[in-house]
C-alpha cells in the first residue's frame with residue numbers, strides 16, 4: 258500500500274506520478290485545442306512532437322532517479338495526451354482525490370488504475386459532478402489549502418476555467434480543519450499571456466517560506482496582496498507576463514532545497530541559486546507549448 262502523504266509543495270518527495278508523452282497522438286485540430294498556447298503552436302505549425310517531448314520527460318525521470326524518488330507512470334492509452342498528470346487527481350494528507358476534469362481529458366484517470374490498486378479504497382474520494390476541479394488549481398500549504406478558481410458569471414464560456422466555487426466549497430467540507438483560501442484567476446481562451454490556466458500557472462510556494470508569483474494572474478488585487486503579505490514581499494519572486502507565459506511559476510520541488518526548473522529560466526534560476534537552492538535544470542520548452550510545465554506533469558503521492 259502507498260502511504261499517501263502530501264501537506265505542502267516542497268517537503269522531501271518519496272513517490273510521484275510522472276505523466277508520459279508516449280502515444281500522445283498526432284497534432285490536434287485547432288478546434289480541439291483546450292488552451293490558447295497549444296492553439297498558438299498548432300496555428301504556427303510548431304506544435305511539439307512526441308519524440309521531443311519524450312526526451313524532455315525522461316530528463317525529469319532521470320532527476321527523480323538521482324534523488325531516489327519512486328516514479329509511477331500512467332498506463333498508455335493509444336493516441337491520447339497523458340502529459341499533465343497533475344490535473345487528473347491530487348493528494349492532500351492521506352486522501353487521493355479524483356479530479357472532475359475537462360471532458361476532453363476525462364479518460365486520463367483510467368490510466369492510473371495500476372497506481373490506485375496500491376491505495377486504500379477508503380482513501381479514494383470523488384467529487385460531485387457539478388463540482389469542477391483540476392489538480393493544477395489545488396495547493397495544500399500546512400493549515401491552508403490554496404485553490405485557483407474563476408467565479409465570473411461567464412464561467413461556462415471559458416474552457417480555461419477548470420475549478421468552480423462548488424468545488425472550493427466541497428473541498429472545505431472534506432477538510433474542515435483546514436482553511437481553504439480561493440483566488441479568482443484571470444482567464445483568456447485566446448491569449449496565452451493573459452491566461453492563468455491554473456493557480457500553478459501564476460503562483461507556487463517553494464521551500465524556506467518563499468514563492469513565485471505573477472500579479473496580473475490574479476483578478477482581485479486583495480487576493481494577490483493577501484499572498485504577498487502571507488509570504489512577505491521580500492520572499493516573493495515576481496514574474497512578468499512573458500515569464501508567466503513561459504511557465505516560470507511551474508517548477509517542481511523535490512525538497513525544501515532542491516528544485517527542478519527549465520534550463521532557459523535564467524533570471525529565476527539565478528535567484529534560486531543566490532538564495533541557496535539546488536537547481537536541477539531540464540529541457541522542457543517543448544512541453545511548455547501545451548501551457549503546462551514541471552508541476553503540471555507530476556503528481557506527488559508521498560512527501561515526508
Ligand SMILES: NC(=[NH2+])NCCC[C@H](N)C(=O)O
Pocket residue numbers: 291292295341343344392393394454455457458547548549550552553
Ligand atoms: N496544472 C496545469 N497547469 N496543467 C496544465 C494543463 C495543460 C493542458 N494543455 C490543459 O489545457 O489542460
